[in-house]
Amino acid sequence: MPPVFSHGDLRLYLLSLLDEEPRHGYDLIQALSDRTGGTYTPSAGTVYPRLAKLEEEGLVTKFADGRKTVYQITDAGRAEVLARAGDLQGIEAGLTDSVRLIADEVRGSVREAMRSLQADLAAAATSERGTASQPSADDPRAYSREQLHRADTALTEFRAQIRGDLRSHVARGGMLSASVVNDLIAALDDAARTLIRGLRD
Structure with missing residues (x-):
C-alpha cells in the first residue's frame, strides 16, 4: 500500500492543522487519524521531529499549558499555508482516495x-x-x-x-x-x- 502522505506533505498538513487552532502533539496525532478516516495514525516519533523542524524554521512556536506543550502557527507559517493552498487541496484529494x-x-x-x-x-x-x-x-x-x-x-x-x-x-x-x-x-x-x-x- 502506498504511503498516505508523500514526501513533505505531512509537514505541510501539520502546518495546516495548526492554522486551524493551536494544538498539542496528541491533538495533532488524533486529528491526523480523524482526517484520514483512521487509515493513518502517526507515532510521536514521526510528529514531534517535524514540529521541531517547523519551529526551527520559524513557522510555529510552542508554549506550556500545564503539563502539555501546545504548538501554534506563526505569521510566517500562515503565509506558507496560504501560498501552498493548491498543494493542500492536492493532499486532501489524495487522502480521500487513500481512505476509499x-x-x-x-x-x-x-x-x-x-x-x-x-x-x-x-x-x-x-x-x-x-x-x-x-x-x-x-x-x-x-x-x-x-x-x-x-x-x-x-x-x-x-x-x-x-x-x-x-x-x-x-x-x-x-x-x-x-x-x-x-x-x-x-x-x-x-x-x-x-x-x-x-x-x-
Missing part, C-alpha cells in the same frame, strides 16, 4: 471471507443431506452431536479469525467503515439462511 481504496480492500476481504463461509456451510448442508439416509449404525444421535461439535468448532475458529483480522486492522490505524460492517452482517445473515434451508431439506 483502503475501505474497498477491507470490504473485499470481508466479502471473500463471507463467500468462503457460505460455500463451506452449503457444502456441509449438502453432505448432511447425503448422509441423512444412512444414519450411523451405532448411534445416530451421537453422530449428530459429533457434527454439532464440528460446527461449533468451525464457527468459533471463524469468529476468532475475523475478529482478530478486524482488530489488527483497526490497531494498525486502518479504517473500518459502517458499510464494511453492514456487508459483514448481511453476509452472515445470508450464511445463516443457507444453513437453515439445508437443515430443513
Whole structure:
C-alpha cells in the first residue's frame, strides 16, 4: 500500500492543522487519524521531529499549558499555508482516495471471507443431506452431536479469525467503515439462511 502522505506533505498538513487552532502533539496525532478516516495514525516519533523542524524554521512556536506543550502557527507559517493552498487541496484529494481504496480492500476481504463461509456451510448442508439416509449404525444421535461439535468448532475458529483480522486492522490505524460492517452482517445473515434451508431439506 502506498504511503498516505508523500514526501513533505505531512509537514505541510501539520502546518495546516495548526492554522486551524493551536494544538498539542496528541491533538495533532488524533486529528491526523480523524482526517484520514483512521487509515493513518502517526507515532510521536514521526510528529514531534517535524514540529521541531517547523519551529526551527520559524513557522510555529510552542508554549506550556500545564503539563502539555501546545504548538501554534506563526505569521510566517500562515503565509506558507496560504501560498501552498493548491498543494493542500492536492493532499486532501489524495487522502480521500487513500481512505476509499483502503475501505474497498477491507470490504473485499470481508466479502471473500463471507463467500468462503457460505460455500463451506452449503457444502456441509449438502453432505448432511447425503448422509441423512444412512444414519450411523451405532448411534445416530451421537453422530449428530459429533457434527454439532464440528460446527461449533468451525464457527468459533471463524469468529476468532475475523475478529482478530478486524482488530489488527483497526490497531494498525486502518479504517473500518459502517458499510464494511453492514456487508459483514448481511453476509452472515445470508450464511445463516443457507444453513437453515439445508437443515430443513
